Amino acid sequence: MKFRKSAPRALIVIAALVIVALTFGANRLFGSMTSAVEQGQLDLMKAIITFNLAGTSTNSLARAEILAADRTVRRLLAQRDRPGLIAHTEAMFKEQREKYAVDQVQFHLAPSTSFVRLQNLALYGDDLSSYRPAVVAVNREQVAKKGIEVARTGPALFGIAPIRDLDGNHIGSVEFGMDIGPLLDRLKAAYGLELTLFIDEVPLREFATGMRAGVISEHNRVGPTMRLHSTDWERMSQLVNGDDLRVHDEVRDWVRDAAGVPYGVVLFPLRNISNETLGAIAVARSFQSTRGAATRTVVLQWLFALLGFLAVAGAILIVIRGWLVRPIEVISARFASVGTGERPQPDDDDRFLAVEMAALAAEHQRIADMIDGKRR
Amino acid sequence: MRRFLVQLLMMLAVMLPAHAQEPAPPPIPLPTRAPHALTETPPERAPAQATTLTATPIQTAPKEPDQPPPAARPAPAPAAAPAPASALASRARTELPLDSGLPLWVRAGLAFVDIEAIDENRESFTGTVDLRLSWLDQRLRYPAEEAPIGYREWRNGTVAAQLAAIWTPHVGFANLRGEPTRESRSLRIYPDGRLEFLRRVTGTFGSPFDVERFPFDRQRLQVELVSQDETADKVVLDYRQDDLLFSHADPNIKIDGWTMGAINLIRDPLAGWYGESYARLRVALEVDRKALETVPALFVPLLASLLIPLLAIWLNRSNNGEFEIKAFELTNIVIGGLFAIIALNFTINSERSILASSANTVSLLFGLNYLALAAALVINICLFRFNMVRLIAGRHVQHETVRYITWALPIAIVATALALILIAAA
Numbered sequence: 001m002k003f004r005k006s007a008p009r010a011l012i013v014i015a016a017l018v019i020v021a022l023t024f025g026a027n028r029l030f031g032s033m034t035s036a037v038e039q040g041q042l043d044l045m046k047a048i049i050t051f052n053l054a055g056t057s058t059n060s061l062a063r064a065e066i067l068a069a070d071r072t073v074r075r076l077l078a079q080r081d082r083p084g085l086i087a088h089t090e091a092m093f094k095e096q097r098e099k100y101a102v103d104q105v106q107f108h109l110a111p112s113t114s115f116v117r118l119q120n121l122a123l124y125g126d127d128l129s130s131y132r133p134a135v136v137a138v139n140r141e142q143v144a145k146k147g148i149e150v151a152r153t154g155p156a157l158f159g160i161a162p163i164r165d166l167d168g169n170h171i172g173s174v175e176f177g178m179d180i181g182p183l184l185d186r187l188k189a190a191y192g193l194e195l196t197l198f199i200d201e202v203p204l205r206e207f208a209t210g211m212r213a214g215v216i217s218e219h220n221r222v223g224p225t226m227r228l229h230s231t232d233w234e235r236m237s238q239l240v241n242g243d244d245l246r247v248h249d250e251v252r253d254w255v256r257d258a259a260g261v262p263y264g265v266v267l268f269p270l271r272n273i274s275n276e277t278l279g280a281i282a283v284a285r286s287f288q289s290t291r292g293a294a295t296r297t298v299v300l301q302w303l304f305a306l307l308g309f310l311a312v313a314g315a316i317l318i319v320i321r322g323w324l325v326r327p328i329e330v331i332s333a334r335f336a337s338v339g340t341g342e343r344p345q346p347d348d349d350d351r352f353l354a355v356e357m358a359a360l361a362a363e364h365q366r367i368a369d370m371i372d373g374k375r376r
Numbered sequence: 377m378r379r380f381l382v383q384l385l386m387m388l389a390v391m392l393p394a395h396a397q398e399p400a401p402p403p404i405p406l407p408t409r410a411p412h413a414l415t416e417t418p419p420e421r422a423p424a425q426a427t428t429l430t431a432t433p434i435q436t437a438p439k440e441p442d443q444p445p446p447a448a449r450p451a452p453a454p455a456a457a458p459a460p461a462s463a464l465a466s467r468a469r470t471e472l473p474l475d476s477g478l479p480l481w482v483r484a485g486l487a488f489v490d491i492e493a494i495d496e497n498r499e500s501f502t503g504t505v506d507l508r509l510s511w512l513d514q515r516l517r518y519p520a521e522e523a524p525i526g527y528r529e530w531r532n533g534t535v536a537a538q539l540a541a542i543w544t545p546h547v548g549f550a551n552l553r554g555e556p557t558r559e560s561r562s563l564r565i566y567p568d569g570r571l572e573f574l575r576r577v578t579g580t581f582g583s584p585f586d587v588e589r590f591p592f593d594r595q596r597l598q599v600e601l602v603s604q605d606e607t608a609d610k611v612v613l614d615y616r617q618d619d620l621l622f623s624h625a626d627p628n629i630k631i632d633g634w635t636m637g638a639i640n641l642i643r644d645p646l647a648g649w650y651g652e653s654y655a656r657l658r659v660a661l662e663v664d665r666k667a668l669e670t671v672p673a674l675f676v677p678l679l680a681s682l683l684i685p686l687l688a689i690w691l692n693r694s695n696n697g698e699f700e701i702k703a704f705e706l707t708n709i710v711i712g713g714l715f716a717i718i719a720l721n722f723t724i725n726s727e728r729s730i731l732a733s734s735a736n737t738v739s740l741l742f743g744l745n746y747l748a749l750a751a752a753l754v755i756n757i758c759l760f761r762f763n764m765v766r767l768i769a770g771r772h773v774q775h776e777t778v779r780y781i782t783w784a785l786p787i788a789i790v791a792t793a794l795a796l797i798l799i800a801a802a
Contacts, residue, residue: 098512099476185616189643229617235638259637260664295802303795310788314780322773330772349697352770 004325008316015312023305027298034294038264038287042253045266045283048191053157053270053281056183057146060176061159063102065144067174068161077107077115077172078165082124085116093118096176103156104177107163110139110170119153123210126152131207134160134273138173147273150203151177152210155228155270155278181229184281188231192285194263196236198225198245199270199279225279239265240282248280255287262287327357334364339371467515469542472610475514479612482511482545484601485622486659488639489576491597491631494663497729499585500553501597504578508622509547510570516542517569527564527572535561544573545611550600550646550656551582583660590736591670592801594637596660603655608645613655615641625661633669637662667801675797677720678741682793684713685745685752686786692760694778697771703761710752717745737800741793748789755781 067073067089076085085107096102097119105118112129128135134145144161151158156177165171184195204216204226220227223242230236238258244267253266263284270278334344350361467473473480484507491503518528530538539561556579564572583598603611615623623639640660645653688709693700721742725732731739758764759781765774 095476099481181617185620189615189641192642231617231620232638292802296799299795299798299802303791306791307788310784314784317780318773318776322769322776326772326775349766349770349772352773 004321008313008320011316011320012313015316016309019305019309019312023301026301030297030301031294034290037290038255041285041287041290042264042266045193045264045285046251046253046268048187048193049195049266049268049281049283052183052187053148056178056180057148057157057159059100059159060102060157060178061144061146061161063096063176064159064161064174067105067176068163071166073107073174074163074165074171077109077163080109080115082116086118086121089116090118101179101182102176103179104151104153104158104175106151106175106177107172108135108139108175109172112136112139114152115172117153117210120210123152128152131203134158135173135175137273138162139170142170145273148180148270148278149177149272150199150207150278152208154208154211154215155180155197155199155204157183180281184229184231194230194232194236194239194284196230196233196240196282197228197279198222198240198248198282199228200224200277201226203278235259235263236282236284239263239284240267244282245280249277258284262291323354324357327353328360331357331360331364334361334368338364338368343368343372469513469515470540472543472606473511473513473515476512478610479608480511480545480606480610481612481614482509482547482603482655483615483619484509484547484613484657484659485615485619486599486601486641487622488597488625488629488661490578490626491629491661494595494597494631494634496585496587498582499730500580500582502578502580503597504558504576505581505599507547507549507575507577507601508619509545509573509575511545512568512570513543514569516565516571518565518567520567523567527566530563532560532562535563538563539573542571544571545603546605547601547613548604549577549579549581550602551598552577553580553582555579585730587730587734587736589800590731590738591665591667591674594662594664595634596640596662598658598660601657601659602646606654607648607652608655609652611655613643613657615657623659631663633666634663635666637664674724674738675741678738678745679793681713681717681720681745682741682748682789684716685710685748686789688713688752689755689785690782692778694775697766697775699760699778701760703756706760707753707756710749710756713752714746714749717742717749737796740796744789744792744796748785751785755785 072088073085076088089105093102093105096105103119107115108128109115112127112132112135114124114126114128117123132149132151134147134149137143138145138160139162142162144159146159147157148155149158156179158175158177160173160175162173163171180197184197187193187195201216201221201224204211208216215228216226222240223245225245225248227233235258239256244252244254248267248269251266251268253264255262255264257263264287266283268281268283270280272278330347337344350358353361472478486508487506489504489506491501494501520526522528556577558576558578560576562574564574566572581597581599583596585595587593601613603613620641623641625636625639627636629636638661640658640662642658642660644656644658646656648654688706691701691709692706724738728738759774759778763774765777
């Protein structure tokens with residue numbers, strides 16, 4: 001074993017291990033901070049979608065309750081005056097549809113018979129009990145309710161309010177259905193989110209028979225669902241696939257790349273008033289800023305670790321070899337010359353020797369002088 | 377009397393050419409909507425709004441040559457149906473429609489038809505875009521049977537007169553530099569009062585470029601649509617699903633050195649006076665730079681020039697603390713390298729001035745080059761010329777210091793250069 005090599009190597013390896021361990025620990029720490037930030041973003045996305053779905057349903061309900069309180073509406077429904085009710089509410093519906101994305105307005109007769117669909121005047125008189133649990137519940141309990149449902153003309157966020165005649169007897173209900181698509185567009189505009197609405201194909205085929213043609217098609221099929229609306233399907237199709245939608249009865253999230261950009265994705269299930277899953281909304285947001293910052297930090301941490309290692313290694317090498325090993329080699333060479341009759345030249349750099357080394361050099365000088373004196 | 381006649385003749389002289397060039401637009405019937413308690417705007421709201429509204433200019437961008445001056449515009453066509461007696465219905469059709477209340481939602485979409493060139497140094501791009509605006513003006517409703525194809529349409533030559541007769545949103549391209557080199561327009565009015573205004577414009581659009589991550593950067597070729605006359609409480613720019621579908625880039629567009637990406641629409645109100653704001657919509661086409669194409673011209677010389685200072689250090693050898701090559705010769709190499717870097721810096725900055733104006737991979741690599749040269753110069757002067765380490769700690773320490781610098785400095789510089797590139801790629 002050569003001290004010249006072994007000692008610096010041991011010290012450098014120890015220094016390297018310490019630096020690598022510290023850097024790795026710092027990386028993990030920063031990684032967990034990044035994960036916490038991203039989890040916060042995912043939670044915020046869930047909160048945004050929950051709040052807006054609830055808010056839109058409440059808006060529907062508020063409209064329904066206003067209409068349910070209208071004396072003319074109450075009188076016309078009690079008289080079962082269909083043309084009168086249409087004349088009274090049709091213009092209002094058109095304006096609400098144009099300005100506020102109100103997609104559906106329907107009057108029901110208790111317990112669950114469609115009386116007027118303002119969005120499709122030709123379709124009425126059918127029984128809703130098999131697929132509209134909210135309508136049944138409102139007319140049974142005579143209490144207003146709200147939530148998402150798949151109606152004959154498609155899914156919407158409904159608010160349903162009971163209607164009483166002018167004598168106070170329960171006669172039916174009215175519902176407002178807000179289109180989910182414009183809500184998703186508004187969320188994109190407000191928060192920069194990408195959103196896609198998926199509705200299960202089975203209830204859609206079974207109940208939404210009055211929906212516009214072309215919606216239920218192979219083109220829109222994603223796993224067991226139909227894609228009804230997307231703010232950017234080209235991007236979202238890389239983030240959500242059919243396999244992801246096989247199970248969508250609970251909130252899930254993941255991170256996936258689209259066009260080289262990492263996105264955080266939340267799959268938010270849609271449930272009706274009976275808690276049955278009707279589909280899901282996929283929400284995505286770019287995580288490029290957090291991921292980019294994390295990667296940049298990792299690169300910088302390892303660069304600083306390397307520079308730190310080089311500095312420590314340099315110190316070890318220069319101190320051990322420059323102040324210890326090389327002077328010892330020189331002094332050893334001097335001792336080796338003792339008795340050979342050759343005296344090494346005085347070295348000016350001996351003044352830089354450490355005290356211990358200087359003592360050794362002085363001892364060599366003393367021994368050399370002594371041997372030379374005996375010879376003489 | 378004479379003065380009055382002169383004024384009358386001058387007015388006729390202005391009006392006659394306009395009537396000669398443009399036929400009067402076909403009459404558009406006013407709405408026949410039945411008044412209803414739930415749908416009517418409260419009567420007390422109308423006068424207050426009317427007092428705040430002024431006549432809206434019809435044109436957004438440069439007027440067509442055949443367009444009559446505002447004073448000579450034909451009067452609105454007479455309504456075919458009798459106008460309702462309400463204050464709202466009696467408003468001139470060139471004024472903001474209030475039938476559906478305020479704000480008026482104008483839906484906008486923008487498609488990139490062609491991108492001719494991207495000029496990073498001027499932070500602009502030249503291209504052709506299609507702007508589509510659609511809104512509802514119930515005063516312009518007409519019976520569906522009057523339009524067998526489903527709408528009435530005016531194009532280019534005839535559209536100006538029609539636009540002069542109705543209210544249109546004054547939405548301009550806020551970042552269009554200079555005049556458009558080509559422009560065409562089309563207007564459709566549907567029986568339900570929905571209007572669709574299409575405008576194809578070729579021109580140069582200013583768009584900020586962020587080259588911090590050069591050459592792995594993604595730029596946004598941006599077109600800014602701004603409602604120029606009406607504040608956001610009167611006119612709002614919005615988009616829905618079909619506007620998003622309309623807002624696309626022609627897949628046949630090829631841009632040298634760039635790959636096309638997706639289009640983003642962002643609503644971003646523009647601050648106005650007295651706390652008001654104006655609706656603004658930014659439509660941005662994302663483009664990714666082809667990073668590999670920048671390697672031969674930029675990164676090979678930049679990384680190669682890093683070898684110069686390293687060479688100036690590596691060439692010297694220490695023999696028991698004594699140097700084999702004179703510092704003078706090595707310093708010459710360093711000074712030559714300095715001039716080479718300055719020349720390269722000047723060349724790149726002349727060609728890509730945007731890289732000189734911000735911190736990015738190239739400017740940081742130039743910084744590293746200068747730093748390496750400075751380190752080489754300091755080592756040459758302090759260590760090789762004046763033996764400063766030997767003067768302080770003796771020749772043994774100097775010998776080991778030189779040996780250490782010979783391998784450690786190249787590692788540090790190469791690692792830093794790689795880190796700068798990796799950070800840009802992150």
